[in-house]
Amino acid sequence: MWLYHAPAGGLCNGCDIEIAAAITPRYDVERFGILLAPSPRHADILLIAGQMTKHSRERLLRVYQQVPEPKAVVAIGSCAISGNVFTTDNYPLAGTIDQVIPVDVYVPGCPPKPEAIILGVVKAIEKLEKRTAESI
Amino acid sequence: MKSSIIKEALKYFTSPVTEAFPATKPYFPKKYRGPPVYDQDKCMGCMACAHVCPADAITVTEKDGKRALEVWYGKCTFCARCEEACPVDAIHLMEKYGIPSEDKFAFKSTVTHDMVKCKLCGKPIITVRHAEWIRKNLIEKMGDIVGPEEIDFFLTVCRECRHKIENIPELRKLLIRVLVKGEKT
């Protein structure tokens, strides 16, 4: 499974750092067959962290469209789920991520522990496998 | 602080670094802030936690004479202000992490409380437990100037009705007595 990590505009970087921590030797996600992809075109699962800003909305959509089918999206952290301490009608924000692209798994936390991120990705893999089996 | 970093670095030369997650229990550092969870036995429904929450993660709903508080981890920023503000230590940030889910509203903790109804107009005012707590504290701190019956009266009459009562001379005197005492202390 190839992961592509897309920070969605407004975020404090905490979630990015936890994603980086999750792929270090300490947690070694390659044990589960998870690898980071350099481009969304090579990815199966999209990890999104942070609030979606008006500027990043277009880019996020483009990244999502570049991921080949079948794909799964994991929203990481309170920012990606609900906008965290900001209401989503705040002027630089463009709503929550699941209003623009379908999100499969939500990982709560601010930031979530690397364990939670790994569990979230594993859940997304399960969903992806089910979807692939259904489509054949 | 420095020695702990060196210890951590030395570990990399002596033992395997990779944690056997999910087989092992995860490591939680000191002062780790996890999801806040309510303690239904201790909580009295005073809403102090909801007032201080910077993310508005705690919602209060009042329905059918009951008050329900719900903290949604999808909005929470895990700052522990609710834990600090709670006067009775009824909400705690747990040493655990949120389990990912396909439903974003699945992550939450809730409590419900019965409410006291206004004696005069029947409107729900505060929760039964909050009233008991205020009564206990008032008797402790102001027992010499306010009698228990007077406290009971004030705790069972809503704010709007109390505004009207202020015009009644005896109660007005009592209010002034309480205020003067409050200024002195």
Ligand code: SF4
């Ligand atoms: S959820 Fe918290 S840690 Fe993650 S980007 Fe938002 S503010 Fe930062």
Ligand code: SF4
């Ligand atoms: S008692 Fe504590 S947890 Fe319960 S409503 Fe009040 S502040 Fe919140």
Ligand code: SF4
């Ligand atoms: S930890 Fe902070 S954001 Fe979360 S419920 Fe408590 S006060 Fe609100």
